[in-house]
């Protein structure tokens with residue numbers, strides 16, 4: 152087990168949440184053979200010309216789509232600032248593009264994340280919060296767990312007075328198959344601290360997440 156793996160596990164060993172990278176992975180060749188098996192199983196010929204390089208491409212794209220297993224989500228929040236020239240209100244990132252895959256069907260989950268924290272001495276670079284969302288999303292996920300993991304990482308690393316996370320997303324396992332409803336969207340929210348105790352703060356967050364503040 153590598154040092155990185157240990158770090159991921161130490162940071163994310165949190166209840167029943169899945170850990171990051173796992174030791175003892177199959178080889179690249181085994182992964183490509185598995186893709187060949189799936190192609191044959193759906194009824195096509197993995198040896199025909201158009202499909203010959205497909206297993207390699209699928210393995211390449213999986214490396215990219217699931218890069219979150221090789222990254223520590225919370226590492227992006229390790230460096231923070233303690234002074235923001237007197238700024239004392241909430242910090243919000245709206246409309247962070249979210250691309251993930253559901254752990255039940257390995258089908259895309261495409262949506263947006265909105266998050267806010269009420270700082271208490273710790274501020275983090277805004278792009279770092281977007282990175283956090285990216286790492287968490289690039290794993291097999293449920294929307295509920297992603298919401299909780301983003302929330303908890305901000306809570307643990309920045310120790311703010313409050314955290315709020317809202318994700319709205321379409322699950323392609325529902326839009327393309329199963330119930331076949333192209334319009335159904337899933338919304339998950341997790342709040343704590345001021346966003347939980349103070350209804351005015353919660354309302355401000357929800358209003359800003361809808362984009363009202365920008366209009």
Ligand SMILES: [Zn+2]
Nearest residue numbers: 253255256324
């Ligand atoms: Zn699914």
